[in-house]
Amino acid sequence: MIASPGGVAEWPKALVLKTSEGRPSESSNLSPSAISMQSSPPGVSYDCYRRIMMFCLNVHGDPASSQSVHSALQFAKATVASGHEIYRVFFYHDGVRIADCNQVPPQDESNLLQQWIEFAEEHSLELTVCIAAALKRGVLNEDERARYERVAANVYPAFSVVGLGQQIEAAISCDRTITFPG
Amino acid sequence: MRFLYLLRRPPYSGSLAAEAIDSILVAGVFDQRVSVLFKDDGVLQLLKDQQGQLLGHRSVNKMLAALPEYEIEELFVCARSLAERALSLDQLSLPVQVLDEVGQQTLIAAQNVVMND
Amino acid sequence: MTRVTIQLDKDGFLVHLTDWNEVTAAELAAAQNIELTEAHWELIHLVRRFYSQFEVSPAMRPLVKQVREQLGEDKANSIYLMQLFPGSPAKLLAKIAGLPRPTNCL
Amino acid sequence: MTSLHLIFSAKGLRSCLGIIQPEDALLLIEDGVYAVLEDSATRLHAIEDDLVARGLQNLHADNVQRIDYSGMVELVARHQPIVSWH
Incomplete structure (x- = not known):
């Protein structure tokens, strides 16, 4: 029934x-x-x-100057623990900075990037960063580094660099869209 | 699906407003029913005669003018936010519908997705 | 006559939009095996007007809408646009017309 | 369905208070929990970690229900749309 x-x-x-x-x-x-x-x-x-239910998350805040990357992670963990699913996490605006593998957090602060990566690997989570927002902020994967002839790629490989269409497609495909603004 | 973009930031706090408009245009391309509510400092995005290039930016009012080209024509503005700033509709660059609080309640309740700037 | 070098990115978009002129456009088109005709030019000028009005490069749908309004119903379809700018007309037009890469290309 | 309003700042709360419906749920999160110092009339939820981290655990009034992130997940599942107020 x-x-x-x-x-x-x-x-x-x-x-x-x-x-x-x-x-x-x-x-x-x-x-x-x-x-x-x-x-x-x-x-x-x-x-x-x-x-x-299927949730998608938009994360907009800079990891260094807002709490949103942290809160979104706690929410994502609780979502999976509750038996719901995360369809995609889309980092936009300053949120794209979380993908920068050159971050060196102080030893007495938590390593948010590491926590996202471990959580995403454990649950096969799709972590995406907006390509336009990332380029503007110097967050480049190898393809973009080569395209724009920059010195170094710095996107941690667990993140895919995608177009804004992925943000809209996720919202259309999900039961709920939750935004953590900056 | 019904998408509402709730825009509450002023036009030139970095690229946030312009990036939000980029997202709106993509939602339009995806054939969704998209509406926009300008509230708080977001109403300032609609002011006429902006010259964003002086700040090295695209002009946000010009980008917003593209919304009807993407068939996004349900544009709403919060009556209180206009009144608090002593703004009238003839100072805005686009035709918008003014919504009181009940109107905004109804608008939000009808949505599947609410996006932010 | 002075030779000028124009910087393109790896996808063939102008690095500096101010480098655009009609000679540049013809060269950008030639690099795509397109010889510009009157039909191409009216579309190039149309998207440049779009950009100066809205400061965004048009996606396909608003492009078709503008073509309908300005050039008439018989040209307002993707088949016509694809014949002139094969593949992805909105993106190719932006490139040849010296506009930024459309941020909303999917 | 009814909306869930996620309140990320006291300013966000002031902005949304005028347009909430009686059946809507409100959740204070991040710096939004400081709104417990200002508002004691509206029925609110608040993320416990955010209250405790800021030393507000004893300062909030009876109108505030403390929840953890799994409580937030339940709220999200039961409401639509989810509206964020920065």
Whole structure:
């Protein structure tokens, strides 16, 4: 039986899973009354049924002067731990600087780049940086280095350098788009 | 899908406004239903007679004028943000619809995706 | 007559947009095996007007829209544009017309 | 569906307060958690790490529900669109 609150009709790719056993959301400290609930069908409690969702993340902030790269990572980790999926992480504006492999964080600060890379490898996450925003900020992969005849490529290989179309395509393909602005 | 771009930055804080417009134009190319809400300092992007080249930038009002060419014609501006800056519609470079708070609520509630500058 | 060297990037776009003139355009076109005719020039001038008005290089759809408005319905289709600027007309036109690489090319 | 507003600054909260619907959810995140010092009327969620990191853990009022990132994931899953206010 498939049941879902809020009407499956709104969710064209609806995949409703019964997850009463080992429900990943049990790690949440939200009490059911703490968040506004969609009305549930009679006799069906919202938490009995969960649907796996696809999220995409836009990350806009400079890793050195904003928290957004950090928060986005914490959110991405919680997303995977909750059983949902990350379709793509798109770094735009100053967010593209996270891909610069020349970052040397002080020993007493966390290495955000390293954390993103490890997390992405572990979960086969697609990390992308916007090519136009990256070029402007001196974040170049080998192709762009050669194209513009610059001295050195500095994009960590875990990141693909892509066009803005990837940002829009991800938003179209996902259930939710979440932006961490700078 | 319905995309709303919520633009709240002034036009020349670095390249942020111009980069957001680049993203809007691509959303237009993807055949999505795209609308734009100018709010807070974002309304300043619409002022006429900008000369961004003096700052080494593209003129944001000119880029915005391309939106109708990409068939993006649902442009909205927050009434309060205009009033706070004592701006009137004839000072803006594009035809926009003024939305009060209820209008903005309705607009946002109708979206699948809200993007930021 | 002085010889000038014009800097192109690896994809053949002008490094300095101010280097553009009609002679440059003809050479940029020749490098793509295109001999410029009147039909090419009216499109080159059209996209240059677009850029001076909007400061963005047009993607395909706004290009077709402008062609419809300025040059007429019979030219406002991608087949016509592809015949003149084969492959990716919006990108090739930007290159030959001395506009920046379209940031929104997909 | 109803919206989730992610509030990244006190300025962002002021901007969005006028246009939230009663069923919308609001989440303070990053520097947005400083808004707990200004607003004690609106029902808000706040990221616990962001409160605690800034020494605000004892300064927020009853209107603020502390959640962790998995709580944020739940909020995101239950609302659409997600609106960010920098």
